[in-house]
Amino acid sequence: xxxxxxxFRWFPLLAxxxxxxxAAPPAQVTDADSLANIIRPTLPxxxxxxxKDNRVILERDEPIELYNSLAMHGGDRKAQIxxxxxxxxxxxxxxxxxxxxxxxLEKAYEKNNSALDEARKDKKDxxxxxxxxxxxxxxxxxxxxTPIVEAGRSSIYMECESxxxxxxxxxxxxxxxxxxxxxxxxxxERIEKECQQFIDxxxxxxxxxx
Numbered sequence: 001x002x003x004x005x006x007x008f009r010w011f012p013l014l015a016x017x018x019x020x021x022x023a024a025p026p027a028q029v030t031d032a033d034s035l036a037n038i039i040r041p042t043l044p045x046x047x048x049x050x051x052k053d054n055r056v057i058l059e060r061d062e063p064i065e066l067y068n069s070l071a072m073h074g075g076d077r078k079a080q081i082x083x084x085x086x087x088x089x090x091x092x093x094x095x096x097x098x099x100x101x102x103x104x105l106e107k108a109y110e111k112n113n114s115a116l117d118e119a120r121k122d123k124k125d126x127x128x129x130x131x132x133x134x135x136x137x138x139x140x141x142x143x144x145x146t147p148i149v150e151a152g153r154s155s156i157y158m159e160c161e162s163x164x165x166x167x168x169x170x171x172x173x174x175x176x177x178x179x180x181x182x183x184x185x186x187x188x189e190r191i192e193k194e195c196q197q198f199i200d201x202x203x204x205x206x207x208x209x210x
Contacts, residue, residue: 028152029096032056035156039094042201044194060090060195065187066162085187088162090195094202097157100147102209108144115141129183132159149206156206158199166196168203169210 029035032054039056043049050057067084100108118141120128135143147155148167158165164184186192 029154029156031096035094035096038205039202042198042205044198046194047198055093055095058092058094058198063087064090064162064191064195066164066184067187068183069185070183081187090160090162092158092160092165092199094156094158096151096154097145097147098155099150099153100155101150105146105209108146112143112146115143147209149203149208151206164192164195165199167210168200168208170204170208 029038032051036049036051036056039058040049043058046061048059048061050059065085065087067081067086069081069084072080115135116130119130119134119138120126130138132143132145135141145157147157149156162184164186186195
């Protein structure tokens, strides 16, 4: 399976355990209002929180700089990256949805990777990268939206338009694997740490899967 398939997890999966002796139980949520009430105390000063269509919308006040890392050729990598940089508003939406166990999550990942392979075969394009909009329009592939954390009888789901925020994990986030890249990358590592740490903090209010 290619490294690009990890886009359907949106975040690298790491075998880390959440549970520990004396840990507080994960927060319970039922709707966007209760989710917002839990998240709001963790909101950085440079972010805003709102509720729309039963989703919690998190927005960074200032745009971020990103670049597309696909098909980087040999030569001056820094120059290539600089040519690819673009600005985008960082918008993340979270919502309460159907509960999914870790076993169910793993099965969904397997099915989603198979869905990607089938879509590429149908398109006769081994590099085709369908998004969730494509799969919603083509339910025959059996793609299933996956959550990021458990929250009691529910799970929390996330969408990030920039596709550059990783799945929250329990405990410290290890350094990115050497030589491993993702489709969309942050240009500024400091901004990457700010955005990812915020979502990691939110994730640890609940029960990360890893």
